[in-house]
Amino acid sequence: MTDLIQELCRLFARALELEYVTDDTDFYLAGGHSLSALALAVSVEGATGVPVRVRDILECATPKLLAARLAEARAGAPDPAPQAAGEPRRAEDGTVPESVRWLWLARQGSHGGGAYTVPCLLRGEGELDVDRLAAAVATLPARHPALRTVFVERQGSPRAVVTDRVAPLDVVDLRDTPLTEDGFEALVQDRVEVPFDLTEGPLFRSTLFLRAGGAWSLLSTADHLVCDGRSLAILADELVDAYGRDGTPSAGPAQGARPAVGRPDGAPSAEPAQGTRPAADSREKSLAYWRGLLTPPPAPLLLPVDQRRSGPAGAVTDTVALGIDPRVTDRVRTLAATAHAGLFAPLAAAVASGLGGLTRTDDVCLGTPVDRRSLLGLDDAVGFHVATVPLRLDLSGHGDPAGLVRHVAARTADALDHGEVAFDELVATLDPPRSEGRGPFFDVWVALFPRIDTGPAEPGAIGLRGGPFLQRRGMFELSFQFVEEERGLRLCLQYDISRYARDTAEQIAARVLAELDRLAGEPEAPGQPPNDSPAPAFQGFRFDA
Structure with a gap:
């Protein structure tokens, strides 16, 4: 048990990005949240061979409590078969994961692709070299095949194709154009609404806005089929890093990088790394969970x-x-x-x-x-x-x-x-x-x-x-x-x-x-009695399901 607790302390510290934790450190009080709990659950399962859920982290939030639960789960359970970490595999036919297929199908019946665009507007800091930034932007699709992926239809289903189509940095010079903030936002909105062609691509583009007084902003826009919210943060960090290297590409693609394709059975194209859970193992259990939660279906x-x-x-x-x-x-x-x-x-x-x-x-x-x-x-x-x-x-x-x-x-x-x-x-x-x-x-x-x-822009770098x-x-x-x-x-x-x-x-x-x-426990105003009554319901509207 002591060795297990020590290993859990190490994994807790890594998930929390701390130097060390004690056996009674509460994961959530130390800064954990649902996504870092998921990462911790996966790493603990990989290290111990015992299935771990996010719910386990929620209910046993310290290394000591989690060790006790794992020890209990181990008792009487067969030793797990050794699992080798394999190289990512890609489907030759371009089959996409189920989540991507669902999003593609939803787009076909939508009122336009604009709702499926992922735009991010970042304020730049630091003295800008436009050519260096353009070179840095060009490294992003090279590292991430998803940004070079397009989608073609085959018998009513999407197929992903990785191409070499890359959009260069678009530069819009507004330094001599007086614009209010509302006017600038309208200009950005117009850029965001330029549609993507799923079959031709590219499905990722960047626009640099040069503004008066040395100010500048960078708009990154991608189709949701190849990008999500977390991707935007990853790309921002990598862009700053590439700019610091004068736009020189780092060695090879990003770890875990892959196009938006999957295996014909609908599982992710990359084999789960050591310690991750194959989706097929718990699919039926997951369906049973959702059936229990959503039956009868919620009323509008x-x-x-x-x-x-x-x-x-x-x-x-x-x-x-x-x-x-x-x-x-x-x-x-x-x-x-x-x-x-x-x-x-x-x-x-x-x-x-x-x-x-x-x-x-x-x-x-x-x-x-x-x-x-x-x-x-x-x-x-x-x-x-x-x-x-x-x-x-x-x-x-x-x-x-x-x-x-x-x-x-x-x-x-x-x-x-x-x-x-x-x-x-x-x-x-x-x-x-x-x-x-x-x-x-x-x-x-x-x-x-x-x-x-x-982070702050260091000399010769940007933020x-x-x-x-x-x-x-x-x-x-x-x-x-x-x-x-x-x-x-x-x-x-x-x-x-x-x-x-x-x-x-x-x-x-x-x-x-x-x-x-x-x-959140908003404090009452001085001299005012506590108000325990609920806020009144709206009046005067027609309630229509």
Whole structure:
């Protein structure tokens, strides 16, 4: 047991990026969150040969407690067969993973590809050499085959083809063009909306905006089939590194880099690295989990819409952006750590609780993405490596904030543990009732976008800071997008303008932030009695499912 605890202390420290931890270090209080818990679960399983879930990390958050659970699991279990780490294999026929296939199919019936674009706007720091930056940008597709992948249709299914098509850096000189910030954002929006051709490519492009006073910004835009949110952070770090090497490519492709292709059975194209879990081993268990969670299917939320449904959700959207005070953010982080959760859990809890109070229901189902890189052994890979999952929450019986956040954290951990099933397979298997223009299981999306920050610009180098750039097109009626900033958070509520008036969206966003304040334990104003009553429901709107 002592040797096991020491090994777990080493793995905990690596996952937390700490020099060392003790046997009673709480993973979440030390800075862990759901994705780092997934990485820890995979590394512990690889080191011990005992299956480990994110739920195990959630319930046994110290090396000592986890060692006891692993020892119990080992008792009476057969010795695991040795597992060799193999080289990544690629399908010769270009078969794509199930998650990519689902996204490709969803695009075919959508109102346009703009909703499936992943744009990122970064503010540049440091004295810029445009030629060096262009050379550095050119190294990114060379390292990541996904950025050179295009998709062709074969008998109604997508096939991935890796090409040598690369878009050079596009330079837009605005130094002599007076522009307000709104005018600049409109110019960026126009660039973002230039469509991608999936069959021709390239599906990744970069635009440099030179502005007055030596300021500059870099817009990276990719099709979602070859890029996700985590990919943007990876690319920013690599771009800064390549710039520091005068655009000289590093040796070979990135570790874990692969095109967006898979094996004919739908499993990922790369063989799971040592310690990762093959998807086929737990597929049936995962389907059973989702069947139990989503049967009967969640009822549509009776949201306070202003107009009846017409056409697909999110065809044209607008955004309400509200800042979250840094002091509130600090209290939210504390609540998350004490509830053994990452920052996402209290944010999703606030959305669920706010909408639950608004619609008078305890059964709220949200959609969210989960990153599966650690399970696939592709921690540094660029591509589409996320799964869409329904997060069905039971708000009854969770009167205290920590209890509600723990419930959300547990459901998130279970979603990570059962993320092998692609969303379209889940829909096809469970076959929930659907109405025109409405997606299955949920109408509301919630996501957290960590801030991209490559650090200060050293002499002769550059730095990049920023995050996602919100678009005019979406995929959902309401999308709650929390964006980390240098201090605090910002809630960007993207809403379907064919369904909601702006003042309605503003009230919904304000209600969610009020709920976040309540969950985080916002102090009462001096001399004011505590207010334990729930916020009043909206009045005067037509509730239309």
